[in-house]
Amino acid sequence: MGSSPIIGFSIHLGTVAPTDTGSIPPWVSTGHAIPVLVEPKTSGEPYWSGWALAGDSRATAVASHDGVTVLLAGELYHRAELGSVVGETADGLSDAELLLACWLRYGPSGLRLCNGRFAAVVAENDSVVVATDHAGTIPLYLRTRPDGVDVATEAKVLAEGAGDSFPAPGTEPAPGLTGVRRVQAGTAVTLVPGSTVAEAARTWRPPHHRLIVSPDEAMNRVADVLDKAVRTRLGGPHDPVTAVLSGGIDSSSVVALASGGGRPVRTISLGTDIGDEFAAARVVAEHLGTRHHEFRCSSEELVRQLPWAVAAAEIVDAEVLEYLLPLVVLYRMVPNEGTRIVTGYGADIPLGGMHRTTERLHSLDEVIAFDMGTFDGLNELSPVLGSMAGHWTTHPFWDRDVLDLLTALEPGLKRRDGRDKWVLREAMRELLPTATVTRPKLGIHEGSGTSSAWSQLLRRVGVAESDLASVKTAMAAVFHRRTVREQEPPGEVSFDDVLDEVMSEQNLAVT
Ligand code: ATP
Ligand code: MG
Ligand code: MG
Ligand code: MG
Known part of the structure; x- marks a missing residue:
């Protein structure tokens, strides 16, 4: 993980020499602008022109070697393991350089090795590969044109100059926009700019099988894999980190693991006049000794910020917007730009946490399979929710290894002894107060009163x-x-x- 990820980009890959890098519209993510201009080394390679945004001005966006050029937004979370197979120590390498090394050894299948939160563009010869991470946690959009292809991490950047994109495999129409297509989660699309040659390869799929493991082993495995996912998301041992904390089991688990080893953690909670979870969050903050802040916003003020949530998530699903709005509002209240924020978002999908009334294990597993098959395009994990306010967000529960394990555990480990998310609660029992471990799930839109406020x-x-x-x-x-x-x-x-x-x-x- 680089200390300062590239948080987004907009790139044209073309057959014609560009005259400039284009300007950055004022309504996208905030960050330091890095111009990207790459000349082809041999004929047939595309010209690159555009820009990337970074949390700090020292970041580099592009890595090149041996005719391969890589642009990476986001970060990789198993740098040491990747280093070990590409024969380099990852220490001195940026994430883009690490992906490049991986590509030079494995070619496009190197993308199947990557556990990260990223969107990548790789050019080799006359081909361009446009790829999302396993779960598409950084949405990635493209528009094909007669003279090349535009690729961007925010759809709005591509909205102008509407025209038809050809329906490249591995992409879907972006809602409400003609000619803009979204790259599917866990997918690498290979294109030849200026042509309609295209193919798609999957790099990840949610597991459909289920694992039988003893309850003890399941607890231990969940604790280990989540601990690693949290640690790899925190930066150096003294880097400050902020966690959005509701006092529910998901965010409390993340804060408990982040605070391990004495790291200073700041926790923040949002409440409105309609509702808050401040008491539950305070129990956790006091237990773990975090620097805790409560932010309050009137429910009316919250709902009036819906345009921000839509601009960030770039979706039209009102129900999902109700989940995302409190986070968008909270991120906008965090004063210092460039804050690294960890969340407990997304745990309920592989664990079936939303389905509190589902009695039968079969039904529980069916909703888990359904939700894991339909998350793509909801953009719930989009970094733009935070980067519009200048922050970088990351979600340990959707780490590839965590997600693989949580999804695959047999449902009797998820609902057990009358409890939802049983395996997670048991895995965290030693680290959290009993009141937190046994606290019933409360949805983010319920705790903050968003749904009822609208x-x-x-x-x-x-x-x-x-x-x-x-x-x-x-x-x-x-x-x-x-x-x-x-x-x-x-x-x-x-x-x-x-x-x-x-x-x-x-x-x-x-x-
Ligand atoms: P549970 O799902 O058991 O209620 P949780 O509250 O941690 O646990 P969600 O309700 O699914 O999880 O909310 C998703 C995430 O959004 C949380 O893990 C937390 O990071 C963040 N969050 C939710 N509500 C708030 C809030 N009021 N203040 C700050 N962060 C919140
Ligand atoms: Mg939750
Ligand atoms: Mg759903
Ligand atoms: Mg909750």
Whole structure:
């Protein structure tokens, strides 16, 4: 893991020499701009032009050797292991250089080795490979053009100059945008810029099998793999780290492991007038001795920041936006730019934590299989949620090794003794107060009151109960059109104007 990852990029790979690198629009992630210009060494190789954004100005975006050029946003989490197979010590190498070394040894299949949070572009000869990490945690978009291909980590950057992209395998249309396609999770798409030659290879799939392991062994394995995932996400032993803490078992586990070895950890919690989990978070913060901060935001102020959540996640799914909004709001309240933030996000998907009422193990496992088969494109783990406010976020529960293990454990280890997420709770029993280990799950949108706050605002203007869901969906689409397709700065999109627009479209009177 480099100390300062590249947090995003926008690159044109073309057959014609570029005149400049293009300018960075003001409404994308904030960071230090690094121009990227690469000349072909031999004929047939593409020209690169564009920019990358980094958390600090010393970062390098591109690594080149032997006719192979690599651009990597994000970071790799098993640097030592990768170093061991490419025959170099990873110590002095940036993550882009490490991926390059991996590519030089393995070719495109090197991408199957990588456990990280990354989006990568690799050019070799006349081909360009555009790749996501196992779970697509950094969304990656492309637009093919007659003179090349544009690749960017934010869809809004590609929204202009709409035209048809050809439907390259391994990509899907981005919602609400013509001609912009999203690279699927765990996928490497090979393209020849300026042509319609393309093929896709999978680099990861969620496991469909289930493992039988004794409860003790399962606990130990979960504790070990999660500990490693947290540690590799923290930087050096004295680097400060911030964790978003609700006091639920997921974020509390991450904070417990991050605090191990005496590292100073700052924890932050968000609450509104409708609800907070401050007491539960405080129990954990006191137990672990973190520097703890509570942020409060009125529920109305929270909901009015929906344009920021849409601009960051670039999705139109109102329900997912309700999960993401509290985090976007909290990240925007964190004062010092360039903060590294770890979360407990995503544990519930492989563990079936949302399905509190599912009685039968078969049903529990079916919803886990379904959710693991449908996460792609929800953008819940997108770094843009934090990088719009200048921060870097990372999610240990969606580390490739953690996800492989949690998904594959047989469901009787996930629901056991009347408890959900049993194996995680038991794995953390020694590190956390009993009240935390046994605390029932509370969704992020419930704890912060997001869902009810948005509904309340709509009810107040007279939206009927039966129309709440469709009005939310229609509003999400308008926020998306304005902040992503039309690239309006989210701060200039008024919640009330969008509500008026939707109400009149749906022939609902504002009362
Ligand atoms: P559980 O799922 O058992 O409730 P949890 O609260 O840690 O555990 P979620 O509710 O799924 O997990 O929330 C996802 C993540 O979002 C949390 O792990 C935490 O990192 C962050 N989060 C959720 N609510 C808050 C909050 N009110 N303040 C700060 N961070 C939060
Ligand atoms: Mg959770
Ligand atoms: Mg789902
Ligand atoms: Mg919770």
